[in-house]
Amino acid sequence: MNQPQVEPPKKLFRDEAKTGSIGCLACGGPITLKGFGNVERVSCPYCGSTLEPQDSGELALLQQAQRQRRSSALPLHARGKIDEVEWEIIGIMWREAVVDGIAYPWQEFLLFNPYAGFRWLVYSMSDGQWSFGGALDGAPQLTSSGTGHRVANFKGRAFKHFGASPARVTYCEGEFTWQVQEGDQAHADDYVDPPHMLSIERSQSEGGAELNFTQMRYLPPGEVWSAFGQSGSAPPETGVGSIKPNPHQKGRVFYLASLGIFLVLWLAATVFYVGGRDTSVVLDESGIPVDVPFMKEVEIGEEGRAGTIDLTFGVSPLSNGWAYADVLLVNQETEEAINFGAEVDNWNGVADGDAYNEGTNPRRVKVPNVPGGTYLVQVTPQIDPKTPTKPQVMNVRLREDIVLARYILLPLFIILLFPIINGLRSLIFESRRWQNSDYGTSLGDFELE
Amino acid sequence: MIMRIAYIAAGLGTVALLAFEAPRGGVLMRDPPRGQVSKAPTKSGSSGTRGSTVRGYGPAFVFLGGGYRGGK
Numbered sequence: 001m002n003q004p005q006v007e008p009p010k011k012l013f014r015d016e017a018k019t020g021s022i023g024c025l026a027c028g029g030p031i032t033l034k035g036f037g038n039v040e041r042v043s044c045p046y047c048g049s050t051l052e053p054q055d056s057g058e059l060a061l062l063q064q065a066q067r068q069r070r071s072s073a074l075p076l077h078a079r080g081k082i083d084e085v086e087w088e089i090i091g092i093m094w095r096e097a098v099v100d101g102i103a104y105p106w107q108e109f110l111l112f113n114p115y116a117g118f119r120w121l122v123y124s125m126s127d128g129q130w131s132f133g134g135a136l137d138g139a140p141q142l143t144s145s146g147t148g149h150r151v152a153n154f155k156g157r158a159f160k161h162f163g164a165s166p167a168r169v170t171y172c173e174g175e176f177t178w179q180v181q182e183g184d185q186a187h188a189d190d191y192v193d194p195p196h197m198l199s200i201e202r203s204q205s206e207g208g209a210e211l212n213f214t215q216m217r218y219l220p221p222g223e224v225w226s227a228f229g230q231s232g233s234a235p236p237e238t239g240v241g242s243i244k245p246n247p248h249q250k251g252r253v254f255y256l257a258s259l260g261i262f263l264v265l266w267l268a269a270t271v272f273y274v275g276g277r278d279t280s281v282v283l284d285e286s287g288i289p290v291d292v293p294f295m296k297e298v299e300i301g302e303e304g305r306a307g308t309i310d311l312t313f314g315v316s317p318l319s320n321g322w323a324y325a326d327v328l329l330v331n332q333e334t335e336e337a338i339n340f341g342a343e344v345d346n347w348n349g350v351a352d353g354d355a356y357n358e359g360t361n362p363r364r365v366k367v368p369n370v371p372g373g374t375y376l377v378q379v380t381p382q383i384d385p386k387t388p389t390k391p392q393v394m395n396v397r398l399r400e401d402i403v404l405a406r407y408i409l410l411p412l413f414i415i416l417l418f419p420i421i422n423g424l425r426s427l428i429f430e431s432r433r434w435q436n437s438d439y440g441t442s443l444g445d446f447e448l449e
Numbered sequence: 450m451i452m453r454i455a456y457i458a459a460g461l462g463t464v465a466l467l468a469f470e471a472p473r474g475g476v477l478m479r480d481p482p483r484g485q486v487s488k489a490p491t492k493s494g495s496s497g498t499r500g501s502t503v504r505g506y507g508p509a510f511v512f513l514g515g516g517y518r519g520g521k
Contacts, residue, residue, distance in 0.1 A: 254453060262460045269468040276472065295509060308474035328510055330486055339512040340481035367481060368474030378510055404478070407471035411463035418456040 025061040034090045035175045045173035080228030087111035091174035097165035129241030133216030152191040159191030159198040163438040195245045218243045240432040248426035255419040262415040283398035293380040301372030312397040313342040314362025321387020328378040486510040
């Protein structure tokens with residue numbers, strides 16, 4: 001009786017891994033495997049042929065290719081330290097998404113550390129943004145925000161949907177942990193919570209649909225360049241990447257706190273200033289003939305304290321002419337004088353069928369820094385000799401210790417200006433970020449956090 | 450950082466201006482000319498009375514301008 005042939009049990013582990021390099025079966029180029037038992041595909045970095053590691057440790061040729069090697073941002077087998085872990089680049093994959101006929105390529109570097117496992121370093125060629133991350137240890141919960149935006153929630157973070165696109169592999173070299181080859185397609189949905197990103201990729205395989213969840217975080221280009229010991233400068237960033245941190249949001253707390261403190265100080269200073277003013281009229285004369293100068297002695301302010309006064313000058317009647325008052329304030333003790341003028345005018349008539357009436361009469365002039373004391377006020381009027389109606393009388397009013405609004409408004413303007421500028425810059429930054437998303441340029445499509 | 454420092458400096462500076470300089474009003478306003486005066490010559494032989502407005506007489510004082518600025 002024939003016994004059915006029993007196949008020997010499949011080996012769970014390969015034979016001991018060989019540490020030396022293996023020659024590519026297509027081009028003979030040396031290939032050194034670093035991923036040990038996790039590698040399922042090898043793309044020859046020289047000719048692009050696809051090979052598969054065998055249990056014996058040898059490589060089997062799956063697809064022979066002849067292609068030109070691409071120069072990636074970082075070289076294969078480069079080593080660098082990120083998050084205190086030393087990583088080696090064991091695989092490089094170029095992918096692209098084509099949206100509205102425009103290709104948006106990026107490079108993905110598969111990093112390996114024997115103790116920490118695998119991670120991804122992604123370089124976006126369209127905006128120079130670098131990100132680092134790995135597989136999610138769980139699945140996010142997908143919801144909708146109040147504005148209709150799709151949101152992926154994971155471990156207390158809410159990632160807002162940024163964009164969806166088909167991603168196609170255009171080039172690969174090195175080792176990979178899945179059966180990758182050029183032309184492979186996946187549908188990628190990116191969700192952002194700067195500086196973090198969550199990507200959900202759906203792909204079709206023989207076994208059915210596959211979902212991959214990846215969490216990435218932003219890395220400054222300089223940090224990547226120095227981590228991998230590259231010479232020169234990293235490729236510069238252009239525009240605002242999807243997860244680039246908003247530099248103006250960091251200052252929001254500072255500006256809001258400072259604004260609150262400044263407003264309290266401003267209010268206290270305003271109350272102190274306005275409350276401390278004893279505005280009063282020290283001279284109020286009307287119906288003064290304009291033929292001769294007017295003089296009167298008045299008391300202004302307090303001895304030893306300087307204040308601000310205002311003088312109001314007007315003449316009557318005034319039509320199509322001007323009048324000017326040359327004013328002298330002569331300190332009776334020191335005989336030092338302050339000299340200033342006040343001009344009034346009125347112009348009226350008909351032009352192109354429209355009547356007009358313009359000018360200033362009376363006019364108020366403010367004079368700062370007037371020391372307290374006894375003053376002789378001398379007002380010498382001058383009248384426009386061409387005015388058809390000669391003014392007959394003038395009116396003079398002098399007030400002391402007045403409030404100047406500019407001193408109150410200037411600090412308020414400064415206090416509000418900087419936080420407003422910071423807020424606007426933050427808004428503009430976010431607008432530029434979301435311009436590159438699937439949601440266009442409307443400012444209402446996003447919200448500041 | 451520079452913007453933050455500028456904000457603190459400008460905010461404190463203008464609030465201090467409001468609290469301490471506003472009554473005098475010297476910083477944000479243009480100061481008119483100050484100087485000495487002299488008695489103006491009168492039309493008639495009479496010297497005129499200081500502080501009165503007598504028809505026919507010119508101003509009692511003429512501004513000489515510049516020079517020593519007032520205050521003790």
